[in-house]
Amino acid sequence: xxxxxxxxxxxxxxxxxxxxxxxxxxxxxxxxxxxxxxxxxxxxxxxxxxxxxxxxxxxxxxxxxxxxxxxxxxxxxxxxxxxxxxxxxxxxxxxxxxxxxxxxxxxxxxxxx
Amino acid sequence: xxxxxxxxxxxxxxxxxxxxxxxxxxxxxxxxxxxxxxxxxxxxxxxxxxxxxxxxxxxxxxxxxxxxxxxxxxxxxxxxxxxxxxxxxxxxxxxxxxxxxxxxxxxxxxxxx
Numbered sequence: 167x168x169x170x171x172x173x174x175x176x177x178x179x180x181x182x183x184x185x186x187x188x189x190x191x192x193x194x195x196x197x198x199x200x201x202x203x204x205x206x207x208x209x210x211x212x213x214x215x216x217x218x219x220x221x222x223x224x225x226x227x228x229x230x231x232x233x234x235x236x237x238x239x240x241x242x243x244x245x246x247x248x249x250x251x252x253x254x255x256x257x258x259x260x261x262x263x264x265x266x267x268x269x270x271x272x273x274x275x276x277x278x279x
Numbered sequence: 280x281x282x283x284x285x286x287x288x289x290x291x292x293x294x295x296x297x298x299x300x301x302x303x304x305x306x307x308x309x310x311x312x313x314x315x316x317x318x319x320x321x322x323x324x325x326x327x328x329x330x331x332x333x334x335x336x337x338x339x340x341x342x343x344x345x346x347x348x349x350x351x352x353x354x355x356x357x358x359x360x361x362x363x364x365x366x367x368x369x370x371x372x373x374x375x376x377x378x379x380x381x382x383x384x385x386x387x388x389x390x391x392x
Binding site for chain 2: 198200202207208209210211212215254256258265266267269270271272
């Protein structure tokens with residue numbers, strides 16, 4: 167079993183739809199959870215960052231972490247064509263843990279006007 | 280503004296040649312990382328460094344080397360380029376410690392013929 171599993175998609179939705187992106191993981195030591203957005207032919211950019219369990223909201227984006235189920239989600243409300251990108255989940259261990267990030271393979275999202 | 284840059288952005292080389300990819304960050308980050316990104320594999324860690332003169336192997340380090348002589352730079356060397364090393368290479372950096380995450384450069388596209 168891979169440490170981090172992410173459905174690669176591709177996912178195609180109409181403009182204005184609610185998008186749900188998900189990752190599961192197996193390492194219970196992970197404490198920090200991130201979502202990166204990567205536009206075509208660009209480097210990944212940090213989108214959302216969450217520590218431990220709970221929700222975090224930033225504009226149209228909401229990140230959820232459920233450590234009991236080892237499951238993280240990213241929700242995009244009122245999706246826009248500019249949200250079309252590949253979304254990568256990433257995670258790492260807690261204090262004293264590794265600085266290395268473990269990435270999912272990414273989900274490619276297309277939002278159609 | 281502080282940033283992370285990579286050069287060259289595109290490179291074509293021949294099998295067997297030595298190639299060096301540059302990474303430079305102006306955040307004064309302790310940690311620097313090199314990844315390669317390939318379809319179906321996502322981001323894979325090649326080498327990383329937690330400070331000057333510190334280097335460590337990642338999951339796909341064979342055929343690659345790094346050295347860290349100052350805080351700002353972590354060049355990646357392909358000792359004898361192989362066609363299997365055709366990929367997009369990303370450098371990333373982080374301050375390190377609790378709560379910190381990685382910030383990525385724009386990438387280098389390498390084609391080995």
